[in-house]
Amino acid sequence: MMTTFRRTVLATGATGALALAAGCLDFALGNGPLEVTAERAAPTDSALETAGYEERATEQRSIEERVDVGVERDVEATVWLSTYTKEIEFRGTAGEGCAFAAISIPDVSVAGRSFNPIGELSNEELLSEYGGELERGGASIENLTHRESFGLEILGDGRSVDVFEGTTTFEGERIDVDIVVTSFAHEGDRLVLVGSYPAALAAESATAEELMESVEHPV
Template sequence: MTYSRRSVLAAGATGSLALTAGCLDFVLGNGPLEFNADRVAPTDGALEETGYQEKEVREESLDRTVELPGGVERDVSASIWASVYTKQVEYAGQKREGAAFAAVSVPGMEIAGRSVNPIDDMSNKELLERFMSQVETEQGAIEDITHEGSFQLEILGDSRTVDTFIGESELEGQTIEIELKLTSFDHEGDLPVLIGLYPKMLTEEAANAEVLMESVEHPVEG
């Protein structure tokens, strides 16, 4: 039983589930209710323009137990798409994998008119902490992340708020500043999360992250 949209709706004022054959196992507790996201990703043209290379495209599973009306607990499972791209950049006198971009798509998850998506209420700072592992590069862990500002970008036909964060990382014994950009929004029943990461000193990569964000397609065909 698979749903690609927020398609499990209340059947009436009591909030009971519509008992289709596909939902019966879920209602009886014999199997999880599944939600599938559509992949989001930058275009090939934008990747070529900015010099980023595909590193990994993967589908992950998010499983959780939710409480339905009446205190009944049931399992839900969500498939999440993550498309990750990196770039060799030169800084500190060396060329290394130092910039990254991730496009993550999480399905909308709604049962009986109530969201059961664990990231629905997260701020962009919380989303960054949740998904930063998607954009790891060859520098060390990023710490002391603070919010620096926000701006608007036209993404998927609408103006989206992009938050900029600054963190610190260690490179060969020296502390360097890392800039991160993140935006998240509802689109076609999913929640795309777009993240760019690069050394702050490389101002060209700030522009490249925006090019990649503006180019994304959702759902990706093929």
């Protein structure tokens, strides 16, 4: 499924610099958008199997940005979203209680400036932007509060991971959940990795971390 979002951003610089940076004559002349596509990021199959997660959806979405460099030009970025869920039994009820999402967005640079739409967002803002990918059965995650931060080795480097507390509905019952999120640049893309699980299931914290550590990019 392909979904399109449109944003408008401003830049400074001359059309000549734009053409050099983009390397695209049609784009520089306004005859077409600059089209860029992210490489997919995802946990390894072995990590997913060990953790008990199954793929829920893998899809591409399109983000359109209009940049102003003295003249307006369009940038169309294709992003990847891969989501996974895990069936658990919690308080005597079975259902999809854990979720994980890997999102990659191309880090577009025009006239020396990045136009990645999430490049300057904090992890809390990223949860507001992409938290819907963790929803199960239409239940949103609410009342987010930052609890702590820690480091993980992901894709060959140390990454900062934030932990948030929130609430959601699991099979009709209100429960507390923990959400872990990290975002960083890698190989020309911006990656966002997010996991959620019932706060009472402490072992799922380590599982979410193992999924993050196993992520490959590009897949």
